[in-house]
Amino acid sequence: MVRHLSADELKEQYQRDLDVLQRVCPHKKTHWCEEWYAPAHGTGWTVLSCKNCWKIIKRKTKCNRCNRTIVVKEEDYIKLKYDSPIKHHLCSDKCYKEFFSDVIG
Ligand SMILES: [Zn+2]
Numbered sequence: 522m523v524r525h526l527s528a529d530e531l532k533e534q535y536q537r538d539l540d541v542l543q544r545v546c547p548h549k550k551t552h553w554c555e556e557w558y559a560p561a562h563g564t565g566w567t568v569l570s571c572k573n574c575w576k577i578i579k580r581k582t583k584c585n586r587c588n589r590t591i592v593v594k595e596e597d598y599i600k601l602k603y604d605s606p607i608k609h610h611l612c613s614d615k616c617y618k619e620f621f622s623d624v625i626g
């Protein structure tokens with residue numbers, strides 16, 4: 522009798538295979554698209570992702586204060602000091618302070 526994997530096991534296997542694919546993929550075909558954290562709810566970021574392995578390579582958005590374009594590599598994204606993933610994108614200490622002093626008044 523064939524033993525079928527459970528949904529949990531399938532998910533783990535998928536994640537492992539996807540990790541391997543993303544490590545070895547040369548990311549030759551990429552495209553920019555809007556990032557969503559839920560259907561119809563954008564994060565405000567546009568992400569450059571690989572069509573072959575879905576890895577996000579880098580992302581861009583605009584500073585909510587000065588409108589400057591912010592571009593970050595995906596590995597630097599988690600280190601961003603001023604970004605909350607959903608609401609605010611601010612490019613610097615200065616913009617961060619100005620933005621929140623405007624909001625609070
Ligand atoms: Zn790729």
Ligand SMILES: [Zn+2]
Binds near residue numbers: 586
């Ligand atoms: Zn700014």
